[in-house]
Amino acid sequence: MSAAPAAFLASEAVERHFPRASLLIPSLEAALANFSSGAEGGVVQPVRTVVPVQKYNGFLGVMPAYSAMDDALTTKLVTFYEHKKDSSVPSHQAIVLLFDPRNGSLKAIMDGSIITAKRTAAVSAIATKFLMPADAEVLCILGAGVQAYSHYEVFIEQFSFKEVRIWNRTKENAVKFARSVMGPVQVCSSAQEAVIGADVIVTVTMATMPILFGEWLKPGAHINAIGASRPDWRELDDEVMKNSVLYVDSREAALNESGDVILSRAEIFAELGEVVKGTKPALPEKTTVFKSLGMAIEDTVAAKLVYDSWSAGN
Ligand SMILES: NC(=O)C1=CN([C@@H]2O[C@H](COP(=O)(O)OP(=O)(O)OC[C@H]3O[C@@H](n4cnc5c(N)ncnc54)[C@H](O)[C@@H]3O)[C@@H](O)[C@H]2O)C=CC1
Numbered sequence: 315m316s317a318a319p320a321a322f323l324a325s326e327a328v329e330r331h332f333p334r335a336s337l338l339i340p341s342l343e344a345a346l347a348n349f350s351s352g353a354e355g356g357v358v359q360p361v362r363t364v365v366p367v368q369k370y371n372g373f374l375g376v377m378p379a380y381s382a383m384d385d386a387l388t389t390k391l392v393t394f395y396e397h398k399k400d401s402s403v404p405s406h407q408a409i410v411l412l413f414d415p416r417n418g419s420l421k422a423i424m425d426g427s428i429i430t431a432k433r434t435a436a437v438s439a440i441a442t443k444f445l446m447p448a449d450a451e452v453l454c455i456l457g458a459g460v461q462a463y464s465h466y467e468v469f470i471e472q473f474s475f476k477e478v479r480i481w482n483r484t485k486e487n488a489v490k491f492a493r494s495v496m497g498p499v500q501v502c503s504s505a506q507e508a509v510i511g512a513d514v515i516v517t518v519t520m521a522t523m524p525i526l527f528g529e530w531l532k533p534g535a536h537i538n539a540i541g542a543s544r545p546d547w548r549e550l551d552d553e554v555m556k557n558s559v560l561y562v563d564s565r566e567a568a569l570n571e572s573g574d575v576i577l578s579r580a581e582i583f584a585e586l587g588e589v590v591k592g593t594k595p596a597l598p599e600k601t602t603v604f605k606s607l608g609m610a611i612e613d614t615v616a617a618k619l620v621y622d623s624w625s626a627g628n
């Protein structure tokens with residue numbers, strides 16, 4: 315007897331079954347809490363394997379995870395390449411494979427790019443809910459790529475900022491961003507101009523050297539640091555790292571993969587999952603950094619949501 319053929323869910327199907335990042339927030343909060351509960355949480359997730367493709371300035375990441383609570387088993391394959399200006403392909407491309415945990419059969423192959431964009435933004439929204447200052451009014455986004463759009467969408471839905479600012483290395487793309495999203499966005503000519511006075515900052519660039527400097531920060535600001543996922547890459551300078559309370563998605567990943575954490579030697583205060591569980595405090599009155607590396611378990615719960623909706627014929 316052979317297993318039923320795997321379903322293929324292209325990006326249109328994934329988008330249809332996962333139209334808004336916020337749909338995933340409850341399952342992601344549970345997954346983060348389970349991840350930070352050790353064996354009891356039932357999450358098995360090794361630090362991802364990353365294969366450098368040095369000749370072409372690219373990387374292949376392999377991200378497997380199993381969640382006993384969700385009874386879901388996946389692996390994501392993701393490539394990320396330094397974006398060439400004339401490149402017609404996105405800098406990040408991904409697929410997620412969903413297996414039947416009972417027997418190992420492959421159930422679905424699905425586009426992973428939308429999942430990556432939305433689940434990352436949803437996790438940042440969770441961190442922001444806990445860590446942003448009480449009276450946050452100004453949102454600042456540094457970067458204008460895929461993650462900038464997904465973060466904007468969920469942040470605008472979940473919070474009520476009075477002002478949104480964007481800066482991008484290539485101003486043209488910041489202007490394009492401001493023109494294509496729903497609400498008003500102020501395009502800034504420098505990162506400093508965008509950051510000064512901001513309450514919540516999202517760094518979503520492919521920078522390998524700091525683009526956010528501590529001397530610009532408003533005390534009490536919250537930063538979601540999404541880029542710089544290699545041990546020798548930075549988005550934040552030492553002053554940001556040393557003068558903030560540092561939250562991470564995974565301690566193990568941060569100490570292996572994050573140049574901002576490793577090179578600054580900043581002390582990790584808590585995993586976001588510990589805050590969700592209530593075993594570590596959120597300190598929204600302090601200046602806080604959430605250093606996100608991205609976790610396979612986030613893809614697992616997203617893939618399950620998509621597959622369950624698809625197989626129910628929604
Ligand atoms: N933490 C997580 O879970 C995830 C993190 N990421 C990371 O988020 C970042 C953004 O990803 P995407 O939006 O998908 O990429 P993208 O290629 O769509 O956008 C990258 C942005 O960075 C800018 N940029 C490129 N080089 C730069 C530099 N040296 N200095 C300043 N800006 C620069 C580009 O102009 C562009 O606006 C990347 O670092 C990516 O690896 C991506 C997926 C998940």
Ligand SMILES: O=C(O)C1=NCCCC1
Nearest residue numbers: 392394430543607608609
């Ligand atoms: O979590 C992910 O997916 C990624 N994180 C860092 C960069 C590549 C994709």
